[in-house]
Amino acid sequence: METSLARDLMSDEEWAFHERFILAARAPNGRKPLNHRLVLDGIFWIARTGSPWRDLPEEFGKWSSVYRQFRRWTLAGLWEQIMDALNESGLVPATLQMIDSTVVRAHHQAAGAKRGTPRQAFGRSRGGFTTKIHLRVNGAGLPMRSDITPGHTSDYLGFDLVMGDNLPEPAVLLADRGYGSDNVRKTMEARNVVPIIPMRKSRKLRVAVDRTLYRRRNLVERCFNKLKNARRVATRYDKTAESFLAFIDITSIRLWVRHLST
Structure with missing residues (x-):
């Protein structure tokens, strides 16, 4: 049988x-x-x-x-349309948001797409091909926007990618010290957003951080964990950037729908 x-x-x-x-x-x-x-x-x-x-x-x-x-x-653009509709629905508060990134290993069979590896968001290192996922989540730990770059890309570029969209603005943004540049802080303050970002140890001028609020940044880490339960996200098998990003969006949509149904 x-x-x-x-x-x-x-x-x-x-x-x-x-x-x-x-x-x-x-x-x-x-x-x-x-x-x-x-x-x-x-x-x-x-x-x-x-x-x-x-x-x-x-x-x-x-x-x-x-x-x-x-x-x-x-x-x-179907998956982006669904994500936009979920973000604009107002069903989940977005006053508190978090951003972070994670690097995933790309399978060797993912290489070989047209236009070269950098344009398909592949990075080369001694460990092989890698892709970095940049993620923006809301206060419920649900994905709002994701984007991908080569694995060696700076988080500063990822910040511009996920925060540049026309999404509901946060009142407070949580991020780790990888985003602790003056440019990021000034950008957020110009948008009337309070950045809760620890300073790098090398910075002489220190800025206080609300540690109680900062602990909630673990929501973005937990979101990455849920996304990587989808094996097509945890390891990159897709040759093209749009297909891999589509699987991230598809998994994000299912997280939203299941959260709203509970």
């Missing part, structure tokens, strides 16, 4: 949330749509297991069809 590999499928409530975005993203004169719920479950299965597309169980449909639909939705 064969055992189904299709577990952790969407609930009816989760599918109802995604369906309205998928229907809005459809081309008006395209072919008759596939079973989009099954296709989306197949994409979620790939994200969770980290398996190659060719290993997608047949119960989700033909792997090449699921992959092509994933690329269509990715290039159409």
Whole structure:
């Protein structure tokens, strides 16, 4: 007797949330749509297991069809649209926000995309290929914006990437000392945001930090941990930057939906 590999499928409530975005993203004169719920479950299965597309169980449909639909939705900006809608919904307070970054190892088969490795957010080191994920989260520890750069990139660049979007502004921003530059502080203060960032040990001029509030920065660390439960995020297998970032957004969306349903 064969055992189904299709577990952790969407609930009816989760599918109802995604369906309205998928229907809005459809081309008006395209072919008759596939079973989009099954296709989306197949994409979620790939994200969770980290398996190659060719290993997608047949119960989700033909792997090449699921992959092509994933690329269509990715290039159409579907995942970003869903994330924007969640951030703008006001369902979760965003007065307190946190930013941080983490480096993930890239599988050797991820190399070889067109336009070169730097443009696809690969960094080279003695440890191999790496990609850095920059993340901005709200006070509930849910992702608001993510971006990727080569693994050796400074956090200062990541700050500009995740804080430059038109998202709800925080009243307080928590970050570790990797973001403790004068430029970051001045940028936040100009936006009427209070930066809670420890000073680097080399800085002579010290700025006091509210340690009680700063302890809540662990929410962004916990968010990274939840994102990396998706093996397609914990290790980079994708050749293109947009596909890898799509899996980060997909996993982020599922965290949001499950949080809102509890």
